[in-house]
Amino acid sequence: GAVVSQHPSRVICKSGTSVKIECRSLDFQATTMFWYRQFPKQSLMLMATSNEGSKATYEQGVEKDKFLINHASLTLSTLTVTSAHPEDSSFYICSARPAGGRETQYFGPGTRLLVL
Amino acid sequence: GNSVTQMEGPVTLSEEAFLTINCTYTATGYPSLFWYVQYPGEGLQLLLKATKADDKGSNKGFEATYRKETTSFHLEKGSVQVSDSAVYFCALASSAGGTSYGKLTFGQGTILTVHP
Numbered sequence: 001g002a003v004v005s006q007h008p009s010r011v012i013c014k015s016g017t018s019v020k021i022e023c024r025s026l027d028f029q030a031t032t033m034f035w036y037r038q039f040p041k042q043s044l045m046l047m048a049t050s051n052e053g054s055k056a057t058y059e060q061g062v063e064k065d066k067f068l069i070n071h072a073s074l075t076l077s078t079l080t081v082t083s084a085h086p087e088d089s090s091f092y093i094c095s096a097r098p099a100g101g102r103e104t105q106y107f108g109p110g111t112r113l114l115v116l
Numbered sequence: 117g118n119s120v121t122q123m124e125g126p127v128t129l130s131e132e133a134f135l136t137i138n139c140t141y142t143a144t145g146y147p148s149l150f151w152y153v154q155y156p157g158e159g160l161q162l163l164l165k166a167t168k169a170d171d172k173g174s175n176k177g178f179e180a181t182y183r184k185e186t187t188s189f190h191l192e193k194g195s196v197q198v199s200d201s202a203v204y205f206c207a208l209a210s211s212a213g214g215t216s217y218g219k220l221t222f223g224q225g226t227i228l229t230v231h232p
Binding site for chain 1: 157205219227
């Protein structure tokens with residue numbers, strides 16, 4: 001149980017285009033989902049916290065107009081990287097916290113984004 | 117704010133050797149503590165957790181004890197295998213209320229390589 005999927009697993013796009021990444025909790029409902037960014041050989045950096053039915057809460061320094069987050073249902077959150085640039089190339093990982101759960105988060109397998 | 121510090125890697129061991137990866141933390145309140153493991157190209161998997169002082173988390177031969185007096189949560193395994201090669205992250209979950217509740221703060225990660 002507690003499986004989280006991400007789609008796509010990897011994507012290559014041209015500079016200036018937008019890319020949407022989906023995060024789904026497959027066998028549980030998640031009132032809260034988190035989006036992280038991980039640079040090579042570095043730790044995870046929390047970008048934003050997404051709550052179902054409300055606006056996402058962004059961490060300091062993260063541009064909310066560039067990284068659009070939508071949490072439309074209890075099993076789906078999306079991250080859209082708008083007008084992507086090469087510096088946005090990274091590994092994006094989502095996690096989901098079960099409804100009624102405490103601190104445990106379950107992580108997706110990640111999405112590798114390469115912007116040319 | 118909260119922070120997590122892990123021992124610097126990489127750590128290279130021979131199969132069946134004893135493993136210790138040190139982790140110390142700084143936090144307000146009473147955080148929960150976690151160890152996550154990341155295999156190459158994948159997302160994070162929860163390895164073990166402890167939610168209060170003196171709790172011991174264990175899984176797959178790995179153990180860690182929540183030591184409030186030393187603010188530590190060191191990861192240990194008595195006999196490592198080649199399949200344990202991965203990146204290990206220590207993390208804490210905020211016990212603060214509001215939008216900070218449950219947010220994970222990660223250490224920088226420790227790369228473990230186990231040779232046959």
